[in-house]
Amino acid sequence: MGYFQSFIRQFRARLIVIIFVNNALIVADWYIVDRVVKLTGLWSLIVITAIPLITIGVVPWLSTKVLVQPTKFLWQAILHIAPHNTEDMGTPKLDQLHLGRELVTNLINQVYQLASVVQDVEQSNIKTKLDLHTNFVASSLPLPLLVLDKEENIIYANEATGKYLGKPADELTGQSVYTALDMSFLSDDTLSSWIKASQGKSATAEHKWERVRIGLPGQGDSLLFDLAGYYNQDNPLGYETLLVLFDHTEEYAQDDQAMSFVALSVHELRTPLTLLRGYIEVFDEELGPTLNPELKEFMKKMNASAQQLASFVDNILNVAKIEDNQLTLQLHEEDWKKLVENVVEDLNLRAGVRGITIKTDIADDLPTVGVDRYSIYEVLANLLDNAIKYSKGTNEIYVTTNINKDGLVETSVKDFGLGIDGSILPHIFDKFYRNHRNRAQIGGTGLGLYLSRSIVDAHGGQISVNSKVNEGSTFTFTVLPFTKIAEAGKTGNNPSITRNAHGWIKNHSLYRD
Secondary structure, rough: OOOHHHHHHHHHHHHHHHHHHHHHHHHHHHHHHHHHHOOOOHHHHHHHHHHHHHHOOOOOHHHHHOHHHHHHHHHHHHHOOOOOOOOOOOOOOOOOOOOHHHHHHHHHHHHHHHHHHHHHHHHHHHHHHHOOOHHHHHOOOOOEEEOOOOEEEEEEHHHHHHHHHHHHHHHHHOOEEHOOOEEEEEEOOHHHHHHHHHOOOOOOOEEEEEEEEEEEOOOOEEEEEEEEEEOOOOOOOOEEEEEEEEOOHHHHHHHHHHHHHHHHHHOOOHHHHHHHHHHHHHHHHHHHHHHHHHHHHHHHHHHHHHHHHHHHHHHHHHEEEEEEOOOOEEEEEEOOOHHHHHHHHHHHHHHHHOOOOOEOOOOOOOOEEOOOHHHHHHHHHHHHOOOHOOOOOOOOOEEEEEEEEOOOOEEEEEOOOOOOOOOOOHOOOOOOOOOOOOOOOOOOOOOOHHHHHHHHHHOOOOOOEEEOOOOOOEEEEEOOOOHHHHHOOOOOOOOOEEEEEEOEEEOOHHOOO
């Protein structure tokens, strides 16, 4: 109250001074006109009237600037702390205030304290709302939910997560997500690689993975699920990454069991198929010269069909090995030109039966490559087999090989047949996926391209497709020159490099860079 009374006294004193100055100017005006200048008549009236008019304009302007200064400083302080303010003039400089400084200083301090209390309350409310341990939605969500901090440690796991993993949710808190969930992925697009790519580059990001596994195939406690990840770099409470698990263990396990059953059944075909191919070769050698053209054609078609069936059996068995983590590749130094020519020569029989010619354009300066001869043979054979099957109405297939701009050996298989619709291309390498537009007319398992991609990935290469409906398709894949992988993969005098072509990529902390 004393500050206010002091302000009133200061205000009254300044007002008295202003009134006194104003009246003094009027008296001085009269004295100068009447006694000093001694104007009379109209000029005396004009000058005496003009001076008060001037003081009416100047004195209020000057006095207002002084009298409202306390209000201005208080207004400036409020604007400075106001949220979403676009007129911030900075903090008021109280040392420049001459009227009511004590009162204004006290009021501004009160405003700042009040604003601080409000801010603390708001932050407390926000924290209460965002604290997932007390958040009803997070704790009641029926789906497993995990929240990670910047170091990818678990800072929250809801009750559904504990039930799904068979351990108390509190035990997960504080652990690295890669230790708590020993996850495996279908490719090198893992949770760790996604978070690493998002940090520092994206404010927000989201991603999803299918068929993520915890545990080994065939084990009773193996879990299979789809995973959704949400990244937020600027979360004020450090909730940087949120993970939601969608359980599909039963559904995906049925696929695995079906694959195992098919593989077991197909495996029984190997013995009679081997005998059949042996008899065909004997008949061709012994009876070939004596057969008439029609029977020779029958023999040729029978041999091509046996070859196709053998490829079918190999594809099924190799996919089963991939699913069970049992397919191992031995990468040796190979002459790529000779290898491609051998595959083309073997597939010429199948192509010839359909009246198709396979033409090659292989560069002469190719380096040796590091490949598993048997597995990479299957890749090229699968691509050529598809080109043969889908070259309806055309009679040529082109195989080209060269060095691409990245120094990799690149091979393309191009046909001019049915082509693939753009909506189907993203799924063309999925297991069991087949084009619904022509699967009734053209046989197949939907495994050849899936197997090819898995093998190419295991070799460190990439496979892609470019296609247009009724114009044909071009499948392209790369393999690495042997010099690019030799030093990284060889140890001692070991001439080969061992890699696994399984479909699961571990995402454990021990595997991270």
